[in-house]
Amino acid sequence: MRIVKSVSSMKRLVRKTKKHRLSIGLVPTMGYLHKGHLSLVRIARKKCRFLVVSIFVNPTQFGPREDLAQYPRDTRRDLRLLRKEEVDAVFIPKEKDMYPQDYDTVVRAERLSTLLCGVSRPHHFQGVTTVVLKLFNIVQPDIAVFGMKDFQQAVIIRRMIVDLNLDIRIITGSIVREPGGLAMSSRNIYLTPSQRKNATVLHTALCHARQAYRRGVRDAKKVKRCLTRKITEKKGRIDYIEIVHKDTLLPQKRLQKNTLIALAVFFGKTRLIDNILL
Numbered sequence: 001m002r003i004v005k006s007v008s009s010m011k012r013l014v015r016k017t018k019k020h021r022l023s024i025g026l027v028p029t030m031g032y033l034h035k036g037h038l039s040l041v042r043i044a045r046k047k048c049r050f051l052v053v054s055i056f057v058n059p060t061q062f063g064p065r066e067d068l069a070q071y072p073r074d075t076r077r078d079l080r081l082l083r084k085e086e087v088d089a090v091f092i093p094k095e096k097d098m099y100p101q102d103y104d105t106v107v108r109a110e111r112l113s114t115l116l117c118g119v120s121r122p123h124h125f126q127g128v129t130t131v132v133l134k135l136f137n138i139v140q141p142d143i144a145v146f147g148m149k150d151f152q153q154a155v156i157i158r159r160m161i162v163d164l165n166l167d168i169r170i171i172t173g174s175i176v177r178e179p180g181g182l183a184m185s186s187r188n189i190y191l192t193p194s195q196r197k198n199a200t201v202l203h204t205a206l207c208h209a210r211q212a213y214r215r216g217v218r219d220a221k222k223v224k225r226c227l228t229r230k231i232t233e234k235k236g237r238i239d240y241i242e243i244v245h246k247d248t249l250l251p252q253k254r255l256q257k258n259t260l261i262a263l264a265v266f267f268g269k270t271r272l273i274d275n276i277l278l
């Protein structure tokens with residue numbers, strides 16, 4: 001497994017790989033890997049000859065009062081895990097290499113980035129699209145794998161690929177959960193044991209909503225009220241609960257096939273996201 005620490009050496013490795021006509025796969029991550037990340041790595045491993053995993057805690061997708069400084073990191077452990085997955089190269093660029101002093105360009109999905117998480121994190125998705133496009137340009141993958149846990153992110157990246165005429169196939173992997181149902185996240189380590197227990201309500205409440213839909217409930221307001229009550233009972237502070245179409249991310253008054261129920265909830269200072277697709 002190659003460990004590549006600079007943009008220029010990554011580009012050199014990509015040129016060599018392309019010369020050998022090997023298909024390239026990319027799994028972008030911010031590290032502190034868990035089973036959710038590894039499930040994406042396994043999907044990618046089957047779909048390409050040369051697999052690159054990037055580890056980069058991208059500063060531009062964090063807001064000024066967010067957790068950039070505390071974001072958990074353990075590169076040695078990450079590398080150990082990736083070696084077991086037969087990853088070909090791990091790209092770990094330095095911040096200054098990705099964003100030199102006079103860096104000045106951004107990419108933004110104008111509409112999609114203002115919805116859902118974009119309301120309370122107004123610059124987040126601009127940071128994501130910009131860094132992902134940079135990674136795409138550096139690694140030049142044929143396929144890239146993203147998790148459904150960040151459903152909005154996957155929708156925005158698909159949009160960017162179409163809008164900017166990129167020849168990259170995006171594959172999404174389903175949400176990997178802890179035994180209690182909590183979606184795995186690097187941020188789960190911020191939770192106290194009681195917050196972690198309470199946070200399992202997110203998944204159980206979403207599953208209840210899906211059961212209600214299966215029983216014939218269609219009224220989005222009613223479903224939202226029920227989710228709000230269940231989550232608030234467990235001391236979750238709701239950032240948003242939205243019922244939207246899975247492609248447009250626009251609100252829907254009635255639940256139907258292809259409806260996405262997405263939410264962001266604080267437990268203490270930790271903001272967790274989760275979703276379910278009907």
Ligand code: AMP
Pocket residue numbers: 028029030031035036037039040145146147148149150173174175176177183184185186
């Ligand atoms: P992150 O390191 O949080 O930026 O995540 C990197 C990639 O892993 C993104 O595509 C996420 O959607 C995906 N991911 C994070 N958590 C999970 C999970 N629990 N299940 C599946 N994919 C995940």
